[in-house]
Each structure stands twice: as C-alpha cells, then as structure tokens.
Amino acid sequence: MLKVSNVSKTIDGKLVLEKINLELTPGSIAGIVGRNGVGKSTLLRTMAGILDPDAGEIYFNEKNIHEQPEVKQKLSYVPDSTELLKTYNVKEIVKLYDAIYENFDIIYFYSLMDRFKLPKNKKLRSYSKGMKALFLMILSFSTKAEFIILDEPTNGLDPIVKRNILQFIIEEVSERQLCVLISTHHLEEVEKMADVLIMMKEGKLESVTSIEDAKSEYRKVQVVYKNALPESILQLNNISILSQIGRVSTLLIKGNIEVTMNHLHNENPLLVEELPMTLEDIFISSLGGESYVS
Numbered sequence: 360m361l362k363v364s365n366v367s368k369t370i371d372g373k374l375v376l377e378k379i380n381l382e383l384t385p386g387s388i389a390g391i392v393g394r395n396g397v398g399k400s401t402l403l404r405t406m407a408g409i410l411d412p413d414a415g416e417i418y419f420n421e422k423n424i425h426e427q428p429e430v431k432q433k434l435s436y437v438p439d440s441t442e443l444l445k446t447y448n449v450k451e452i453v454k455l456y457d458a459i460y461e462n463f464d465i466i467y468f469y470s471l472m473d474r475f476k477l478p479k480n481k482k483l484r485s486y487s488k489g490m491k492a493l494f495l496m497i498l499s500f501s502t503k504a505e506f507i508i509l510d511e512p513t514n515g516l517d518p519i520v521k522r523n524i525l526q527f528i529i530e531e532v533s534e535r536q537l538c539v540l541i542s543t544h545h546l547e548e549v550e551k552m553a554d555v556l557i558m559m560k561e562g563k564l565e566s567v568t569s570i571e572d573a574k575s576e577y578r579k580v581q582v583v584y585k586n587a588l589p590e591s592i593l594q595l596n597n598i599s600i601l602s603q604i605g606r607v608s609t610l611l612i613k614g615n616i617e618v619t620m621n622h623l624h625n626e627n628p629l630l631v632e633e634l635p636m637t638l639e640d641i642f643i644s645s646l647g648g649e650s651y652v653s
C-alpha cells in the first residue's frame with residue numbers, strides 16, 4: 360500500500376502541491392489526470408522520492424520513503440524523457456540498473472527486449488521515440504519494483520506500440536499484484552485500463568474515485584426545446600453545457616440526476632435523449648475552467 364499523507368511542496372515561491380492525501384493499493388492501476396501545469400509530474404517525482412516534500416510524508420508499506428531510502432528498491436519511476444540516458448548503450452544502462460536495484464532481473468529484461476524486438480547492441484540515441492519509451496518501461500518492470508510510476512508513458516507513440524505497452528502494463532499488474540500510477544493526457548487510456556481515476560486541479564486533488572463511480576455521478580443528455588434553453592435550466596448549478604448547435608444542446612448533469620432529469624422533462628422539451636459519456640466530458644466539466652461552450 361502506498362500512502363501520501365498531507366504532502367505540500369513549494370517551488371520557486373509557488374505552491375505546486377497543497378495538502379495531498381492519497382492511498383493506492385496493490386493490484387491496481389491509477390490514472391492521474393489534470394490540465395497542464397497542475398502539478399502531476401511534481402507529485403509523481405515526490406512519490407518516487409526524487410523530490411522532498413516541504414510538509415507531509417509518503418509511506419510505502421508503512422515505511423517513510425524519504426526517511427528509509429531502502430524502500431525505494433520497491434519503487435520505480437519512469438520519467439517522460441530519456442534525455443539523461445541517451446549517451447549510454449543498452450548494456451551500460453542494464454549494468455547501472457543491476458547495480459542499483461538488488462532484484463533487477465536481467466533474464467526477464469532480455470526476454471522482454473526480445474518480445475518487443477528492441478535491438479540490444481545500440482546506444483539509446485539511435486532508438487526511435489517509441490523504442491525509447493518501450494525500453495524505459497522494460498527496464499522499470501525488470502526492477503521487480505512493486506510500485507511503478509509512469510509519467511506520460513505513451514506520449515508520441517504510434518497506436519500499435521501504444522496498445523502493446525498498455526497491454527503489457529495490464530498483464531504485469533494482474534500477474535504480480537503491482538500498483539501502477541500513470542500520469543497521462545490520454546483519457547481514453549485511463550478509461551480502458553485504470554481502476555482509479557485521480558483528478559488534479561491547481562496543486563490539489565479534485566477527486567479520487569473508481570472510473571465507474573466517477574461516471575455514475577454524471578449523465579450526458581441532448582435536449583431540444585421549442586426556443587432557447589429555458590432560464591430555469593440555465594440557472595441549475597449542477598448542469599454544464601458541453602455544446603450548443605442551434606436549438607440542440609448537449610448537457611452534462613453532475614449529481615442529483617433524477618431530480619434534474621425531471622426538471623428537464625417538466626419544461627416541455629421536444630427531445631431529451633441520453634448520450635454515452637466519456638471521461639473527457641467529466642474532465643472538461645470538472646477541470647475545464649469557467650467557460651468551454653463550443
């Protein structure tokens with residue numbers, strides 16, 4: 360179990376993380392989403408023990424990762440950049456990881472290199488972006504860490520490499536009861552693979568829920584009224600307008616769903632139709648700021 364307790368961090372005079380509390384359990388994948396610059400990478404780096412919090416603690420299996428650094432053997436962090444490693448070749452990096460991680464499994468590492476058809480006698484510089492991302496992932500899972508933190512692991516990857524990586528992560532989590540935390544802007548990935556959705560806003564956690572619970576809190580509907588949207592509907596504070604094209608409005612209802620649906624019906628609509636909802640709708644409604652009517 361990984362526990363973040365009241366963690367705050369200020370960088371260059373700016374409060375980047377504010378009283379973050381979070382618990383993640385083994386055998387689960389958590390997706391952390393939020394707009395650019397809200398503090399996701401800072402939180403991930405702090406959870407990995409790379410940055411020190413100004414206040415609060417992070418525990419892995421009840422051991423404080425900043426006070427008992429040997430716990431970091433159980434954690435692996437994959438950054439969103441391979442800059443640091445690019446002048447090394449595969450064998451040198453493997454040697455480095457083998458020296459740092461006492462459970463590093465070289466046989467497993469090379470079996471994964473074969474599975475994903477990555478060349479073994481090259482400098483990382485000669486790898487394509489997709490190959491580098493796969494390589495870092497393979498390295499990370501070969502450490503046999505129990506908690507793996509991935510910062511934007513599928514950025515810039517083609518759909519096939521992306522699918523292979525995501526499939527690989529799901530396999531590893533179910534076979535080894537790992538806990539994986541993924542930061543991403545690809546909401547459809549979170550929707551497909553994550554058990555837990557973490558939404559972050561301006562340095563704070565806006566919500567931590569299962570994907571199912573997040574979706575059940577909302578309903579997306581298309582409505583058409585004879586004239587413009589009735590004033591009484593515009594005044595409801597649990598409704599967001601996702602789009603308006605002519606008299607056709609797409610609304611997202613948050614909470615109090617049955618009462619609000621009755622309200623929509625009571626205003627004599629020409630049409631009220633439920634639409635399938637995506638995490639993107641929830642993201643825009645919860646984290647999008649004041650105005651996003653298209």
Ligand SMILES: Nc1ncnc2c1ncn2[C@@H]1O[C@H](COP(=O)(O)OP(=O)(O)OP(=O)(O)O)[C@@H](O)[C@H]1O
Pocket residue numbers: 370371375393394395396397398399400401402
């Ligand atoms: N080393 C640093 N020096 C100065 N400011 C920093 C540093 N690291 C982070 N910040 C600031 O902290 C805030 C959060 O940055 P962070 O990279 O954690 O956000 P993010 O949510 O991961 O963003 P993105 O989605 O764009 O990757 C930003 O305002 C950023 O400018």
